[in-house]
Amino acid sequence: MNSYDVAIIGSGPGGYVAAIRCAQLGMKTAIIEKYATLGGTCLNVGCIPSKALLDSSHHYEDAVKHFEEHGIEVPGDIKVNLEKMIARKQAVVDQTTGGIDFLMKKNNIDVYQGLGSFKDATHITISGDETTEIEAKNTIIATGSKPSNLSFINIDKDRIITSTEALKLKEIPKHLIVIGGGVIGLELGQVYRRLGAEVTVVEYMDRIIPTMDSGLSKELNKVFKKAKFTMNVSHKVKSVERVGDEVVVKADNKKGEEVEIKGDYCLVSVGRRPYTDGLNAEAAGVKLNDRGQVEVNENLQTSASNIYAIGDVVKGAMLAHKAEEEGVFVAETIAGQKPHIDYNLIPGVVYTWPEVAAVGKTEEQLKEAGVDYKVGQFPMRALGRSRASMDLDGFVKILADKNTDEILGVHMIGARAADMIAEAVVAMEYRASAEDVSRMSHAHPTFTEAIKEAALAATDDRALHI
Numbered sequence: 001m002n003s004y005d006v007a008i009i010g011s012g013p014g015g016y017v018a019a020i021r022c023a024q025l026g027m028k029t030a031i032i033e034k035y036a037t038l039g040g041t042c043l044n045v046g047c048i049p050s051k052a053l054l055d056s057s058h059h060y061e062d063a064v065k066h067f068e069e070h071g072i073e074v075p076g077d078i079k080v081n082l083e084k085m086i087a088r089k090q091a092v093v094d095q096t097t098g099g100i101d102f103l104m105k106k107n108n109i110d111v112y113q114g115l116g117s118f119k120d121a122t123h124i125t126i127s128g129d130e131t132t133e134i135e136a137k138n139t140i141i142a143t144g145s146k147p148s149n150l151s152f153i154n155i156d157k158d159r160i161i162t163s164t165e166a167l168k169l170k171e172i173p174k175h176l177i178v179i180g181g182g183v184i185g186l187e188l189g190q191v192y193r194r195l196g197a198e199v200t201v202v203e204y205m206d207r208i209i210p211t212m213d214s215g216l217s218k219e220l221n222k223v224f225k226k227a228k229f230t231m232n233v234s235h236k237v238k239s240v241e242r243v244g245d246e247v248v249v250k251a252d253n254k255k256g257e258e259v260e261i262k263g264d265y266c267l268v269s270v271g272r273r274p275y276t277d278g279l280n281a282e283a284a285g286v287k288l289n290d291r292g293q294v295e296v297n298e299n300l301q302t303s304a305s306n307i308y309a310i311g312d313v314v315k316g317a318m319l320a321h322k323a324e325e326e327g328v329f330v331a332e333t334i335a336g337q338k339p340h341i342d343y344n345l346i347p348g349v350v351y352t353w354p355e356v357a358a359v360g361k362t363e364e365q366l367k368e369a370g371v372d373y374k375v376g377q378f379p380m381r382a383l384g385r386s387r388a389s390m391d392l393d394g395f396v397k398i399l400a401d402k403n404t405d406e407i408l409g410v411h412m413i414g415a416r417a418a419d420m421i422a423e424a425v426v427a428m429e430y431r432a433s434a435e436d437v438s439r440m441s442h443a444h445p446t447f448t449e450a451i452k453e454a455a456l457a458a459t460d461d462r463a464l465h466i
Contacts, residue, residue, distance in 0.1 A: 002110070004030045006334060007124055007136035009116035009279070012040020014311035014323030015142030016100050021331035023107035030134060031109055032116035032126055034278075038100040039093075040144050041312075042320040045164045048096050050187055052089040053167065054351055057194040066390060080195050086168055118284035121304045138306050138334050141286070141294055142327065143279060145272040145312035150179075153240045153268055159247050160240060160266045163188060173197040175263035177249050179237055181208035183350045185269035186220070190352050193227060200230040200261055202251055207233055209350060213362040213411040215377075215397055220356055220413060223393050235259065240266055274313045300330050308334075322346050345428055347421045354380075354394045357421035360409030360428055363399060372402035376434060376458025378450045380414040382466045385445035391415035396450040398424075398434055398458045405433035405459065416447045423451055434458035 005027035008015045015031060016038060022029045037044055063078050104111050114128025124139065126132045147162040149155055157165050166188045172195045178185040181203030193199040201208065201224075207217040208224075208231065221231055234254035241248045247266040251259050274292045281288060285304040287295045294309035296302055302309055308330045311323030325341050332339040350356035366373045381392040394414030400407050410424035427437050438455035442448050449465075457463040 001133055001135055002030070003135040004028050004110070004137070006030070006138045006140065006331070007032065007116075007134060008140045008142055009124070010040060010142035010144055010311075010313075011038040011100065011111075012142060012144045012311065012323065013042050013320040014144075014327045015040065015140070016103070016327075017324040018140050018142060018310065018327030018331050019109050020103060020107050021328045022334070023109050025331060025335040027331075027335070029107075029109045030112060030136070031104065032112045032114065032124065034113070034115045034128075036113065037097040038104065038111070039097040040142075041146075043096050043100065044093060045167060047320055049089045049093050049167045050163070050184075050191075051351055052092040053085065053191045054187060054353075056085045056088060057191045058353055061194040069390070080172065082169070082172055082195070089167065115278045117278055117280040118286070119280075121284040121306060138308070139284075140327070140330055141276075141279065141281075141302070141307065141309040141313055142311050142323070143275050143313050144323075145318055146275045147268070148271045148273045149268060150237065150240075150270060152238070153179075154242075155268055156242060159242050159245065159264065160268065162268055166192075166267050169265070173263065173265040175200065175265075177202065177247060177261055177263040177266040178269060179240070179249070179266065180269035180271070181205070181210070181231070181233065182269060182271065183209070185267060186224070186350060186352050188267060188269070189229065190224075190227075193229060198228075198230075198263075200263065201232060202235045202237055202249065202261065203231075203233045204236055205233065206254075209356065212348065212350075212356065212358055213397070213409070214364060215395075216356050216358065216411055216413050219394060220350070220352065220354075223352075223354060232259070232261075240268070272312065272318050276313060299333055300326055301333075316343060317346065317348065319346065319348065342429070345425055347425055349418045349421065351418060354391065354414045355417040356413045357417040358409070358411045359421055359424050360407070361399065362409060362411065366399060366408060371408070373399050373408060374402050374434075374458055375399055376454045376456065376461075376463070378453035378457055378463055378466060380447070380450055382453070383445065383447065383449055385447050385449070386415065388445065389415060391447075396420075396454040398437075398451075398454045400434040400458045405435055407432055407434055407437070407455075407458075410451075410454075412450070414447060414450065420448050420451060423448060 006022045011033040019031045114126040175198040235251040237251045239250045249261045287303040310326035312318040347359040377397040380394040396412040399409040442452045453463045
């Protein structure tokens with residue numbers, strides 16, 4: 001029987017990063033993955049493939065709608081080859097997961113393919129083509145999450161689908177109904193809207209991206225309506241039925257009136273649930289809570305002292321980069337170091353176009369906490385760079401403490417917001433004031449000038465270009 005200092009169950013961003021860090025710290029490390037490829041949901045059927053399709057569909061939309069204005073004339077009709085688009089997406093996935101294989105070999109990490117299941121707190125049974133057992137002084141549970149569903153919906157993976165099936169459709173839907181106005185639903189909805197599908201979004205809450213600052217929700221809703229999405233908020237879905245090749249969704253609107261929506265595909269994107277099926281956690285003395293999450297303390301340690309858990313399977317935002325930070329944190333904790341994570345400073349991003357990104361507190365949270373704050377906001381359309389690229393939608397909003405000027409939250413929607421949010425994270429990690437950021441030189445012309453201008457607005461209402 002092979003024996004290890006650390007075994008990681010699950011090879012998503014949390015798991016494989018934890019494995020690399022453990023190996024860097026000199027621990028003999030194994031990683032267990034039940035699927036044929038490493039990388040978990042994110043690399044195989046999540047973050048990476050969805051971004052590939054978002055990028056491809058964005059190129060198509062630009063070619064159809066914007067090339068002529070740029071003086072680019074394309075003779076004949078511009079057509080979508082969905083099969084080729086999906087194949088490119090898969091090539092990106094294959095290259096990325098292959099990169100994880102390389103990293104495992106480079107760091108001398110043993111990879112086991114099969115379902116990892118606890119025999120006890122120090123022994124793991126791996127059921128694959130053959131059954132293997134290993135011993136581990138420490139184990140990190142990184143088993144991730146699966147798409148959630150509503151109890152009355154039968155997901156047939158053909159017409160009533162999850163994000164996994166939406167990434168490999170054989171045809172462009174005529175009318176895609178998206179249940180859930182969160183990150184996944186909006187990103188995939190935009191992919192197919194760009195390619196010509198009619199898209200209807202049905203959201204239970206009173207706004208899309210409901211966990212983000214309401215200003216971002218309002219602006220993105222405006223952009224989507226301009227793109228001819230049908231947006232139904234405050235709608236409670238009560239039935240989803242397939243009739244032949246048609247899907248019929250019935251929902252009650254905020255007045256209690258029944259609304260019926262018919263389409264040829266229905267994407268169910270109502271969040272994700274922690275995945276621990278087959279883990280046999282109780283055999284190791286690992287407790288789960290009533291939401292199916294692995295219970296952990298502030299060190300991400302479970303009820304079994306030598307077993308840790310990270311990522312989507314524990315409390316907190318289900319984000320790949322949060323899982324990565326936790327993977328490093330646990331590896332360094334096992335090695336006797338004193339790492340830290342500030343969960344307030346883990347950014348959230350929606351990869352629609354315009355992109356949406358945020359870090360820190362929302363206005364709603366600051367109001368609820370009774371914090372005196374000030375707001376500095378700057379529109380993207382006032383930037384020379386935005387006019388040059390025709391990306392005029394959006395804004396940057398900085399929330400700062402009214403008394404100390406410390407930045408408490410940054411919320412942005414616009415071109416490249418996903419990349420720009422890192423500046424806000426750095427600033428807040430070092431507890432910068434709005435004035436600190438306003439006095440830093442930002443290259444011109446760039447989208448990041450909006451951050452400087454918003455900081456100027458927050459400092460003393462002295463933005464320069466508006």
